[in-house]
Amino acid sequence: MTTNPTSKTLAASPPPSPSGRAGRKEWTALCVLMLPLLLVSMDVSVLYFAVPAINADLAPSSTQQLWIFDIYGFVLAGLLLTMGALGDRIGRRRLLLFGAAAFGAASLAAAYAQSAEMLIAARAVLGIGGATLMPSTMALVRSMFTDAGQRAKAIGIWSAVMTGGVALGSVLSGVLVEHFWWGSVFLVNLPAMLLLLALAPALIPESRSEAPGGFDLLSVPLSMAAVLPLVYGVKETAAEGVGTSYVIAVAVGLCFAALFVHRQRTTASPMVSPELFRGRGFGSGAALNLVAAFGMMGSAYFTTQYLQSVLGKSAIEAALWALLPSVLIGFAAPAATALVQRGVRRAHVVAGGFGTAAVGYGLLVPVGADSLWLVLAGCGVLAAGIVTVMSQLTDLALSAVPVGRAGSASSLLETGQEFGGALGMALLGSIGTAVYRTQLPSSAPDQARETLGGALALAHGEGGAALARAAREAFTSGMQVAALAGAVVLAGAAVVSARALRAPKGARGTARPATTAR
Template sequence: MTAPEGRAGRREWVGLAVLVLPCLLASMDMSVMFITLPSLAADLGPSGSEQLWIMDSYGFLLAGLLITMGTLGDRFGRRRVLLAGAAAFGVTSVLAACSTSPGTLIAARMLLGIAGATLAPSTLSLIRSTFHDAAQRATAVGIWTAGFAGGAVLGPIIGGLLLEHFWWGSVFLINVPVMVLLLVLGPLLLTEHRDPEPGRFDLPGAAMSLVAVLSVIYGIKSTAEHGFGWIPLACCVAGLAVGAAFLLRQHRAASPMIDTRLFRSRRFTVPLLIDALATFGLVGFSLFNWQFMQLVLGMGALESALWSLPTFLVMPLGIALATAAAPRVGKHNVVAAGLLVATAGYVLLALLRAGSGIVHLVGGMAVVSIGVGAVSAVVTEVILSAAPPQRAGAASALAETSAEFGGALGIAILGSVGTAVYRSELAATAPGGLTSDVLEAAKSTLGGAVETAATLPKGTADSLRDAAFDAFAQEARIASMVSAVLMAGAAVLIATLLRTTHTRTGPVATPAAAEHQDAGGAGKPSSRTASHR
């Protein structure tokens, strides 16, 4: 079957399915640890600090290297970098599964993060290079978005099913056959694309981007886990300073990793901000979502993971509606509508009480998921289209980095605000007669309150649990309200700032883009960027 000129055919759509698989696994490897940690902790015996590194080292390295790996794809070939990363991801997955100590597992998780950083920007930039038709590209980006989001939901479910029958290392070994499949099918279905004139690779710039991202995300996550302190604050300030120096270097460089002229366009910068805000609420509220199901409603890890499945299943609905509506009513209107739908979901969650059932929680999260799905699919496509094709890898990396920062900020800010609310509420409503040590343990976290209640006489224990559940419900309501205000504000922002810009697909008119258009036309590869096998 031959597709019309400029439109993707069957080969490209099958190739898209191949591109979605590694992204699904990359996001699964972030969420699967929530359910796997107790099993591996019992086997390997890591300390508290080592457990945090097992959880966070993967995400730290992945986020810190997205920009570098996206640039390497532009320079050396996006398919080549993707396949190299897939091979490394498969090998390091085996190393993680065979780890016999916390140190070796941490090292394997760090290597997994390095390999995983190649997957998202390479796959997304290959979509930009493969799907030249605007409508088809929007659909392809929507499918990619659903796959990436689905991995985060499917991780605990698949992990729970595997742990029912196998040891904890099996959650890593499922990566291997998928990566082997990618290595076999990738060369057959994916065409190579690269920047024909990449210039010299900026090694100091790559190091600066890594230090900047790692420092800020470490500071944010440390604040979320331990509260405000001088060390996390110093990390954030240092990271921002290095990030500013990195952008200044890119502005002056003859062959920059990031074309800073892109940031002059609202069509590029506003979608980046919106993507971060949408992820802020979704990831930040997940803290309360999981605790409510497991601690307040008393569900097990696998049962709570299964109840989160409807949230993922409705996301394609939002993506499909947004993709279909964008050409008719304008992308900025669709994004604004998606943000308002997410706002309605958070308002529903703001009505949550300790006695609310699972349907209330899942229903509210499903509405949020529909809205965020619509937003993410459209803004990601807008970010890709706004950048010239030869910079697709760097643009993809920026999109993913903004989402990573949004999620980290959501966990830190909503977690910190929520903790303050919880402690204040429980201090005011806890039953009398508790010692200061018992009360402090209960005020630390909801999990601490449940564990503390188990050591008390029944009447006092029931009263403490009820007070803790009510305080946590208030914490979740405040987080929902904050998220609702942010989503509503973001809707106003995008309706105001992008209302007068063009919504058609096409790269921002930077000199690089203009040169590309002169060579072969906007939206299609020129003779210098012709695909080759």
């Protein structure tokens, strides 16, 4: 078990067994913990195919429709840091159970919402529940699995479930909406949450910090004022292009982020302790994890549009095809863990994962307007590389912090992933959009020059086929250039990780103290 012997913050719960190795109970508990994690990640994409039915039933305005989509992610991102720190203080299992109850109740309210306002409010409460569940599950994995090898396997499973849930959510919503009413996409949460509430008290040990200090209330609004404008500005830039209001939002977020960091360095009871960054493992792991999220979400921005708007697949067809590359995710994390346990340096495994992901982007560079299998292959290779990276970096970062601060550390990692994903969509999306506009004929209507969807909406009547063909080719060109940029970023990350994660000789395959990286 990797702890800092000088730290005053220790875990309250005992090790799973006298030998320090987890047994059947802990592995069963891990399966139970995967239920909320899967549902929280699925809720990011579960509304993709329910929107037409919701529009027909609740008749939301355009602004309300945007909030129905976005409020969940914004509340989730804004409260992660707060909930992670709260779990360290009141107990992660207690917070997990509270979050499960809130998530289940909000799911029921969302399923039977009678107005757009009710649905928006229910989605906001779902975000609050999700913000309690995500860091709690990761922190409990850290506390239950004290053996380095077992913990690496458990975190690999955690990473695979988290990544696969996003892809599964869109497919599940398509299937449910096709056979039931739109509220069914929320009702599927209830059985899992009830099972969690029933089994968690018996299977999952309580875990908290023995000496957490006070809870700094001022840090709560400061963290939200830092995260929310940043995520909002970056995400809206990806969707709408660079705008003055979005730039201002990012600037405001950065200012509050500076104030938040200052507060954490000066207050007696920080929400995020500066001690987390004193070792090489956590700081480098968190930073590179952000880059991995950048790569994953940056590709999703293009590939989802490519399947539907370029290849002409229906929404459900596109979701099913997009699920195919996820098969590789289930093999990537266990393979990476096995390599590290057999003596391969973790720095080399992470660098190899980034390199693999860069190859995935490279496969997207030569795609044409009819390259389904090449796109799927590129997405599969990319996903396998990213999950390899994320599983190893998460284990590295959590191993470098005391168990008593696992909640804060987990929430910081997940907040970085949220921001990295938004940044990937914004930057690579902006590159692709710029190329798209330059490739379209100057005579194309303004609506067609904005987005591929706008061009296809105008592609009717005389000359419509030519406009649609030109728009699809222009979008493909933008995707190629953005993929090249993504490959360069991830190749650079491979070089950086090989150097930044290097450990002293003899450190391979062994647990290190909390102040070093393996």
